[in-house]
Amino acid sequence: MKIREFLFGKLVYVQDKVVGQLQWIATDRKSAGYFKGACTFGPTGHTLDISFDAPRTGPTAAQKVFYHAIETHYPQLADLAQVLIVAEFRNWEPGFTVHDFQAEFWPVGLHIPLLTENQPVGWELFFETHHDPNHTVTVLWRNFDPYFVRIDG
Numbered sequence: 122m123k124i125r126e127f128l129f130g131k132l133v134y135v136q137d138k139v140v141g142q143l144q145w146i147a148t149d150r151k152s153a154g155y156f157k158g159a160c161t162f163g164p165t166g167h168t169l170d171i172s173f174d175a176p177r178t179g180p181t182a183a184q185k186v187f188y189h190a191i192e193t194h195y196p197q198l199a200d201l202a203q204v205l206i207v208a209e210f211r212n213w214e215p216g217f218t219v220h221d222f223q224a225e226f227w228p229v230g231l232h233i234p235l236l237t238e239n240q241p242v243g244w245e246l247f248f249e250t251h252h253d254p255n256h257t258v259t260v261l262w263r264n265f266d267p268y269f270v271r272i273d274g
Contacts, residue, residue: 135179164195
């Protein structure tokens with residue numbers, strides 16, 4: 122037995138048909154955690170870091186359906202995100218414009234929470250951009266409506 126396995130337990134992976142291999146990351150709360158991995162995001166072809174708040178058995182069927190909905194509606198979601206992202210960048214640089222959002226901003230990460238019936242889904246989509254390569258642009262969503270942009274770097 123390796124020392125890491127002795128101290129922290131054996132690493133747990135699931136092979137998901139939708140997003141590929143995911144690693145379980147336990148949190149402080151008993152039996153709570155999330156899965157993380159990387160997959161090719163269909164609409165852009167970029168590699169996307171992805172995480173799911175999920176039980177130890179893996180992402181739920183509802184989370185996979187939600188992920189597919191994001192892929193399917195990505196062009197419309199990108200248009201909605203663009204409005205908030207441009208407004209946030211204009212706080213730093215008045216007159217900031219985007220000529221081709223798809224070329225200037227690309228998704229690099231996605232977080233999907235555990236879905237609860239009859240509750241809005243609060244999820245996050247992370248972008249990088251050539252406009253500011255040292256920062257990540259995070260768009261927070263409620264269902265399919267963006268409501269906040271955070272720029273971290």
